[in-house]
Amino acid sequence: MNAEEFFAAKLAFQTDVSDVHSADEDSFTLVDTRDLASWRQGHIPQAVHLPRRMIPLHAASRLDKTKPVVVYCWGPGCDGATKAAHELARRGYQVKEMIGGIEYWIREGFPVVTDDGVVTRPADPLTAPLAASTGGSV
Structure with missing residues (x-):
């Protein structure tokens, strides 16, 4: 496998939190x-x-099974989403792993549902531009 094939395969099976956030959640x-x-x-x-x-x-x-699935876990230090993606792929689902997990979702300033309702924290300037507008696809 060459570098082009490796990165094409990686993009086919992974996505990031910004792309998930900006994608049509019905897709x-x-x-x-x-x-x-x-x-x-x-x-x-929407999870x-x-x-x-x-x-x-x-x-x-x-x-x-006709709708793509994106899985996530805690974050980069957790392989639960990778294991889940493997389980789903074995069962015939079209699946991607959301790299960064919920940790980077929160760090980029996106909302989460808690017992207190929907909570949004300020974006972490080490992971996301503070005044960013995102655009991407899953």
């Missing part, structure tokens, strides 16, 4: 693969909760 299903306690602590508003270990039991009833 894919966003899946939070973390456990219930993590989900309750905060999750992306479906499907912990990785529950994929064999519930993927067929919660996800449409």
Whole structure:
């Protein structure tokens, strides 16, 4: 595999939080693969909760195989989304991993749902321009 093939393959199977945020949310299903306690602590508003270990039991009833799926976990230090993407791909889903996870979603200043409602923190200048307008695709 050469560099062009490697990066094309990487883009085919990964996306980032800015592209997910700016994409038409009806064009894919966003899946939070973390456990219930993590989900309750905060999750992306349009996400479906499907912990990785529950994929064999519930993927067929919660996800449409004709619609692309984007999975996320905590962040770069967590491979839960990678494991979930693998499980879903084995079951015939078109799937991408959202690199950065919910950590970078929050760091870029995007909203999360918590017990207190929808919360948005200021963007972290180390990860996102403070006055950014994004455009991209999943």
